[in-house]
Amino acid sequence: MKTSHAVLVSSAVGAVAIWFAERRHRQRLALDTAHIHQRLLSDIAADPEHRAIWALEGLSDEESKHLLCCNRQVSFLSVKYRLGLLDKAGLRVQVRVLMEREPFRAYWQRSATFRDEEAGDRVDRSFNRVFEDEYAAMADADEAVGRLLTSA
Numbered sequence: 001m002k003t004s005h006a007v008l009v010s011s012a013v014g015a016v017a018i019w020f021a022e023r024r025h026r027q028r029l030a031l032d033t034a035h036i037h038q039r040l041l042s043d044i045a046a047d048p049e050h051r052a053i054w055a056l057e058g059l060s061d062e063e064s065k066h067l068l069c070c071n072r073q074v075s076f077l078s079v080k081y082r083l084g085l086l087d088k089a090g091l092r093v094q095v096r097v098l099m100e101r102e103p104f105r106a107y108w109q110r111s112a113t114f115r116d117e118e119a120g121d122r123v124d125r126s127f128n129r130v131f132e133d134e135y136a137a138m139a140d141a142d143e144a145v146g147r148l149l150t151s152a
Contacts (some may be wrong), residue, residue: 027083034079041072056110063106070107073098074131081127091130099138108135 043069044050047089048061055064080086086094098104108131119125 009121030079030082034075036073038046038072039069041075044068045072066103067110068097070104071111074107074128078124078127082123088126088130092134093125095130095134097138099134103139105135108132 016114043052045065051061051064051068054068055061056067059067075088077086077091081088083093100107112128112135113129115131119128
């Protein structure tokens with residue numbers, strides 16, 4: 001092998017190694033940030049004074065607790081999706097199960113616009129679309145059931 005080919009191959013291998021190291025670093029940062037966020041949400045949920053600071057106007061303390069719990073679960077799914085631990089199909093299954101529960105539908109109704117505004121990249125936007133699709137599907141199903149009940 002010529003020296004120029006060896007240098008070229010070595011450079012390519014080095015570039016790939018750097019790319020993988022950078023990817024791993026970004027994943028580690030996402031995981032560390034998610035851990036901090038989960039602890040913060042746990043602290044807020046456990047402390048009434050802290051909860052009062054973050055409470056949304058017009059919500060009872062119990063409703064605020066539910067929203068915090070939902071936010072924790074949604075944030076957990078978000079980091080799993082970002083790290084590749086959930087593919088889109090797996091995420092859709094998880095979200096469908098969440099949307100069967102009224103507190104998660106209430107959470108998404110209140111938070112969808114904010115989550116769209118804070119979406120930083122295509123992964124966040126893809127994640128939000130899955131939630132929005134499943135929320136809409138559940139709303140359509142609820143509406144169909146309501147029509148059936150009122151017509152009977």
